[in-house]
Amino acid sequence: MPQSSSSSKKHGTDQPDTGGPASKSQRTKMVKSSDDTEKKNLAKKLKELEISVPIVYGNIAFWLGKKASEYQSHKWTVYVRGGTNEDISVVVKRVVFQLHSSFNNPTRVVDGPPFELSESGWGEFEIVITLHFHNDVCEKPLHLYHHLKLYPEEDSGPMSTKKPVVVESYDEIVFTEPSEGFFSRVQNHPAVVVPRLPAGFALPPPVPLEDADKRRRGDTKDHTLSQWFSNFSEADELLKLAAARQQVQAHIATLRRQLSLIDGQHQQLKSASDILVHLR
């Protein structure tokens, strides 16, 4: 209630409908109970929503050229980054990269952004990337599988130390039934795709856990390797899919017409044969 009106009412007698102290407490009581049902509805709505975090994971590998030895021919970096290079540490607590057993300490844990690991070697193998999330996000870890690629395709000419081999995969982490805390914490974060709450529902503004500076450092927009990052745009794929669907739908319509025509024909034939049978 705005300050002025309440102070003006202090002098006068209580007027129930315009909100003296007595009715204020009444109203608070009413608000509280509708608050509860609102809370329940909110919780229910939250259960049906999903929060998604687009990510890109993969590796960049540089041939060492002259400096290459038999066992260290490439220098490579495997990483997980936000889909639009935003900081995913808002959701991801740490990342574990499980390397080939021939590496020393093949289980590498990265506790903060940027979630990457650099090594040198000669072999290609599958790396298991395990994402561990913050406690209010999800208790189960998520596994990604990436095949480390060092050597370029056959037809791409001689190897160069300047141009790396880059293999990236785009995916989205989907969190179902997000908790209120999680939701409110990330609802305005650029790395997270949060659906809009239906009209009437609102969550309290989030308590920022980290200050803006810290957040800036976690993103990969100015990463040293960012020039090699691929651009994933869904527009192309959507266009292709839409075109394909159109074609298929048109085809379906044609077939349906044909089928109904044939049905009509069969009807004619049937009556014809009936007549013939009678004529015999």
Place this chain on the structure above:
Amino acid sequence: MDAKDILLGLPKPTTTPTPLGHQLLPLPADKKSRPPKESQRKPDGISREVYALTGGLAPLMPSVDVNHLKRRAQSENEKITWQWLPFTSSARKDNLQLYHWVRVVNGVPPSGDYSFAKYNKSVDVIKYTDDEYEKHLTDPMWTKEETDELFDLCERFDLRFIVIADRFPTSRTVEELKSRYYSVCRAILIARAPAPGDIAGHPLVKDPYNISQDVERKRALSMVLSQTKQQERRDAEVLAEAKRISEARKAAKGTDELEVPAMTDTVPDDNDGAAAAVDSLSPSPNAQFTSGAIAPPVSEIASTLASLRMMRVYLRTHALEQMVQAASSSAGLRTIKRVEQTLQDLGVNLKPKVPTKAVCAEHLELRKEILILLNLQKQLQYKEAEGSSYRDGLYAETPGTPPKRVQRAVEQDRTFVPDSFSFGGERMGKRDQKRKAPGRLLEGPPSPAQSKRPRKFKASDG
């Protein structure tokens, strides 16, 4: 020497007279067909009959190593005799003198109690004093005489309550007797215990006999035992149905396909949840579904959605994989391959390169539509084949009439050929060009019922 040796070992009695005449001796001449070897050779160590059991041949290898057999201990240096001797048993309270065979070693009979005496066990039935009875054990349903009698019987028959019930003077059920016995024991136990804590762990104190439970249990047991085969089957069916319903309820929360009876009360909440989830995944609600072929996967899709939701966190590519699987659950491997071929022809990646929510949704819808397309193509094929068989019949009856023919799709494996469908009354000419769908057509004159009968449609090939 055994019987056969005696019988057959003798020379042929041609003219030799015997006391009883010629014919009494079996002539070896009759048995010439049998190889003489067998009768002549008699194995040592075992009788002929036992040897014959082996099939007439000695085993190549001994089946049991003789060394493995136990040797009778000291069977050489001792003299064993068996004697009929009297014995006593500590288990007997009377002085009855019984006799039995005893193995005597070197003139010394065995010592010790009768070997079976140790099995003479009995139950320690408690004995209460009259005083105790007055103080703790009185019961409106039981007189003192009855209780005493019960305990006496219990002692005599080692708590075999069925026997006791039989012998009990007044008619009491086994459960009543048990109840009285155990409650008396319990009361005595509690009364005699120096401190309640001492016997708190005693089974009688912890879990006293519950007569109504026992009665119920026995009734249920007898019911189960006396169930007819039909009842058993019905029970199994009901249980399976209940299991199915609870699983369906868990997996496909709230879809309309559920035929759960009104006993569930959580359906309204789940309805919203599943509906919202379905909406969020497929932005285009107006896919053209043919009724028969696509309906089955709906429950698969719903259960996949539910299980994804339960995972709490997953990758969108994984979700798409699962949904594609669910949507094609009613399709065979060949159909799935055809769907993939179609996707490739359309220039679409089998797995989207940028799997955002929208892209995945579109991809899924596209796959579903391709399935519909393939179904329709098959339907068309069938209908055309049907039609031509019609015409065959017609043609046979009226040779003069040129039949109208529909040009059919030539391809069977390449599905996406937009130009192949031309429509019109073009005459194909020769009958042999008509292609029959494998094994599905009926030969001979068409019956009128054919066209009316709805063709059962399978999405899978073959």
